[in-house]
Amino acid sequence: MPDVELSDDGQIVTLISGSGTRTRFHAIWLRDNAWDPETRSAGNGQRLIALRDIPPDLRIDRARIAGSTLTLDFQPEIKSIDYNVDWLLAHGYDNGPGREAGWLAPGTETWDSGLMSAIPLADFNRATADGGVLRNWLSQLRRYGFGKMTGGPVEREALLKIAALFGYVRETNYGRYFEVRTEVNPTNLAYTGLGLQAHTDNPYRDPVPTVQILYCLENSAEGGENMVVDGFAAALRLKAENPAWFDVLSKYCARFEYAGEKGVCLRARRPMIEVSADGELIGVRFNNRSTAAITDVPFDDMATYYAAYRRFGEIIDDPAMEVTFKLTPGECFLVDNTRVLHARKGYSGAGSRWLQGCYADKDGLLSTLASLETEIQEAAE
Amino acid sequence: MPDVELSDDGQIVTLISGSGTRTRFHAIWLRDNAWDPETRSAGNGQRLIALRDIPPDLRIDRARIAGSTLTLDFQPEIKSIDYNVDWLLAHGYDNGPGREAGWLAPGTETWDSGLMSAIPLADFNRATADGGVLRNWLSQLRRYGFGKMTGGPVEREALLKIAALFGYVRETNYGRYFEVRTEVNPTNLAYTGLGLQAHTDNPYRDPVPTVQILYCLENSAEGGENMVVDGFAAALRLKAENPAWFDVLSKYCARFEYAGEKGVCLRARRPMIEVSADGELIGVRFNNRSTAAITDVPFDDMATYYAAYRRFGEIIDDPAMEVTFKLTPGECFLVDNTRVLHARKGYSGAGSRWLQGCYADKDGLLSTLASLETEIQEAAE
Numbered sequence: 001m002p003d004v005e006l007s008d009d010g011q012i013v014t015l016i017s018g019s020g021t022r023t024r025f026h027a028i029w030l031r032d033n034a035w036d037p038e039t040r041s042a043g044n045g046q047r048l049i050a051l052r053d054i055p056p057d058l059r060i061d062r063a064r065i066a067g068s069t070l071t072l073d074f075q076p077e078i079k080s081i082d083y084n085v086d087w088l089l090a091h092g093y094d095n096g097p098g099r100e101a102g103w104l105a106p107g108t109e110t111w112d113s114g115l116m117s118a119i120p121l122a123d124f125n126r127a128t129a130d131g132g133v134l135r136n137w138l139s140q141l142r143r144y145g146f147g148k149m150t151g152g153p154v155e156r157e158a159l160l161k162i163a164a165l166f167g168y169v170r171e172t173n174y175g176r177y178f179e180v181r182t183e184v185n186p187t188n189l190a191y192t193g194l195g196l197q198a199h200t201d202n203p204y205r206d207p208v209p210t211v212q213i214l215y216c217l218e219n220s221a222e223g224g225e226n227m228v229v230d231g232f233a234a235a236l237r238l239k240a241e242n243p244a245w246f247d248v249l250s251k252y253c254a255r256f257e258y259a260g261e262k263g264v265c266l267r268a269r270r271p272m273i274e275v276s277a278d279g280e281l282i283g284v285r286f287n288n289r290s291t292a293a294i295t296d297v298p299f300d301d302m303a304t305y306y307a308a309y310r311r312f313g314e315i316i317d318d319p320a321m322e323v324t325f326k327l328t329p330g331e332c333f334l335v336d337n338t339r340v341l342h343a344r345k346g347y348s349g350a351g352s353r354w355l356q357g358c359y360a361d362k363d364g365l366l367s368t369l370a371s372l373e374t375e376i377q378e379a380a381e
Numbered sequence: 382m383p384d385v386e387l388s389d390d391g392q393i394v395t396l397i398s399g400s401g402t403r404t405r406f407h408a409i410w411l412r413d414n415a416w417d418p419e420t421r422s423a424g425n426g427q428r429l430i431a432l433r434d435i436p437p438d439l440r441i442d443r444a445r446i447a448g449s450t451l452t453l454d455f456q457p458e459i460k461s462i463d464y465n466v467d468w469l470l471a472h473g474y475d476n477g478p479g480r481e482a483g484w485l486a487p488g489t490e491t492w493d494s495g496l497m498s499a500i501p502l503a504d505f506n507r508a509t510a511d512g513g514v515l516r517n518w519l520s521q522l523r524r525y526g527f528g529k530m531t532g533g534p535v536e537r538e539a540l541l542k543i544a545a546l547f548g549y550v551r552e553t554n555y556g557r558y559f560e561v562r563t564e565v566n567p568t569n570l571a572y573t574g575l576g577l578q579a580h581t582d583n584p585y586r587d588p589v590p591t592v593q594i595l596y597c598l599e600n601s602a603e604g605g606e607n608m609v610v611d612g613f614a615a616a617l618r619l620k621a622e623n624p625a626w627f628d629v630l631s632k633y634c635a636r637f638e639y640a641g642e643k644g645v646c647l648r649a650r651r652p653m654i655e656v657s658a659d660g661e662l663i664g665v666r667f668n669n670r671s672t673a674a675i676t677d678v679p680f681d682d683m684a685t686y687y688a689a690y691r692r693f694g695e696i697i698d699d700p701a702m703e704v705t706f707k708l709t710p711g712e713c714f715l716v717d718n719t720r721v722l723h724a725r726k727g728y729s730g731a732g733s734r735w736l737q738g739c740y741a742d743k744d745g746l747l748s749t750l751a752s753l754e755t756e757i758q759e760a761a762e
Contacts, residue, residue: 095680096679170742172549172745189422197433210588258426263749265752267748274658277631278633280650295474299405302407306432
């Protein structure tokens with residue numbers, strides 16, 4: 001059981017572990033993060049007060065620990081609130097590690113062609129029937145941004161059943177789903193037999209679709225293999241080779257555009273490598289077909305920018321980065337479209353190739369996963 | 382007609398206007414942005430080559446202007462390419478202005494309660510029938526992040542017709558649309574008669590829904606007025622009052638969470654004020670109900686962070702910032718949910734209040750607008 005100290009001004013509470021580790025909390029943070037039923041709805045967990053309801057001259061005039069409960073008396077509200085000490089220590093913000101730009105979210109792991117021998121995989125019927133199978137597969141999708149599913153029905157719109165396992169389709173100008181096969185007058189190069197360099201989809205759209213599903217219905221043509229590349233691994237390799245290259249691709253916005261069909265004119269202005277304000281690597285956009293004129297890079301940095309862009313593409317094209325597979329009917333793969341690039345080899349000759357594709361979003365996927373993790377943990381307790 | 386200069390190493394082309402303004406372009410940028418039919422698909426405008434197809438030892442060995450056409454001879458490809466000089470000057474990146482964090486995209490304008498006398502408005506039937514009316518309304522939505530529509534049908538699901546005017550509904554765990562009226566066991570405080578502080582919706586979701594539609598079917602209860610506040614105006618006012626406050630709210634990530642219903646556990650980690658890597662103000666997330674414990678702010682900055690968060694809320698609550706209105710049946714309003722906060726006053730007593738809400742995305746809205754702008758311009762030429 002830790003000890004507790006209260007600063008003389010009533011503004012800082014310090015928990016002191018048996019080994020002497022000190023974890024400080026501000027009075028305002030503690031008050032805002034109270035879980036008593038007047039502060040948080042017992043039913044849905046939503047906060048019932050706003051910061052404006054907490055007096056600016058807030059202070060704590062007494063702090064004490066009994067068992068795993070910390071009790072704080074707040075003034076001038078004259079309110080006594082209990083806190084779970086373990087919850088507090090799990091949410092401590094003292095002694096945070098200094099982090100360098102390009103850090104990855106917990107549970108994320110980069111990969112290269114070595115993943116070929118351990119492709120995240122689940123069977124459609126098993127994942128449908130068993131929450132544990134679905135949870136493991138979604139967990140791998142979160143970790144690697146990529147996964148395959150096998151054993152699905154060989155029928156139109158089967159991909160919608162995959163999306164329904166974890167979330168919701170994102171409808172766009174391409175429809176709720178779209179046909180990926182050779183067309184005579186293609187509005188998009190995806191609808192030809194051409195090989196496509198590894199890319200993320202729809203970089204010209206904000207918000208970008210964060211999940212893509214490509215589902216195979218026919219694939220007897222020669223060629224047409226799919227490849228995937230971890231954009232985070234590529235970005236971090238670029239950074240290791242030359243930090244200035246990572247810097248220009250993350251500091252300056254590229255521009256993307258698509259206006260290949262009537263009534264559609266999509267444009268976005270985003271970096272090819274996106275890091276959060278505090279340095280987390282959160283996105284990659286890379287698509288030679290729809291990159292527009294890049295005009296937000298200062299003249300003096302443009303040569304470095306293009307050198308970085310070229311090298312980023314070379315890394316993405318490096319076979320050592322790529323996982324390759326050929327889908328058979330009833331199989332599909334999913335990518336986190338903010339991270340993992342996909343490509344396909346050209347195809348032609350006898351036979352046919354017919355895929356259906358759709359977009360969905362990570363919010364639903366991660367929510368379903370978090371919910372399954374909680375349920376399964378609770379069932380085990 | 383401008384003059385042209387080519388650097389001795391063949392790497393820089395400079396256009397020189399009659400008044401002497403010099404606009405420089407790099408050879409690699411020019412080659413990448415060529416519009417000849419081998420570089421760009423004539424049909425859909427997509428780029429047919431990748432950067433890997435352009436030789437690294439690229440240089441220009443001749444540059445000449447005739448009329449509005451610049452012709453460049455590239456080596457070692459032995460390729461001569463024509464450029465439209467006006468297009469080049471419109472896409473110049475030389476002499477770019479230095480920009481301070483918090484700059485706004487062109488066509489964006491901040492507002493306060495003064496907008497009450499000029500609420501962006503369109504009639505449903507006119508906007509449906511006339512592309513010019515729709516274009517003007519969407520253009521105001523882009524400018525202000527807010528607009529009302531009147532004269533719609535008083536029937537369930539009418540809001541889906543509003544979304545179809547410009548884009549696609551974003552389905553979530555709340556459904557394709559949701560009912561906003563008092564419920565007995567609410568999963569969300571929105572489904573009560575409580576007043577709600579101005580907020581953006583679903584900050585616990587990535588990607589956040591970028592457009593929200595709230596459509597009125599009944600509103601005879603006392604109270605229940607809607608208010609909207611320009612989050613960009615509030616953020617810039619905070620910055621003017623104290624740049625350090627803007628800095629902490631944009632530099633550090635807050636956390637948001639919602640787990641109010643079975644099977645749902647949504648979490649996001651994003652700043653309350655979001656600026657792009659190069660300083661454009663691109664988003665505001667503010668929602669007292671679903672803000673989770675903020676753990677990504679270093680201890681030494683947490684007091685400043687909370688002072689900034691408090692002041693940001695005070696600015697948002699300031700009546701001088703707010704536009705208020707009461708919807709009547711058949712009316713709705715839309716907000717850019719990455720920018721404009723909405724609120725409602727509490728309601729009770731006799732009568733009823735029934736709204737339907739849904740989410741959509743800005744990509745479709747801005748694409749429809751850009752397309753209408755192009756069509757109408759072409760028709761006028």
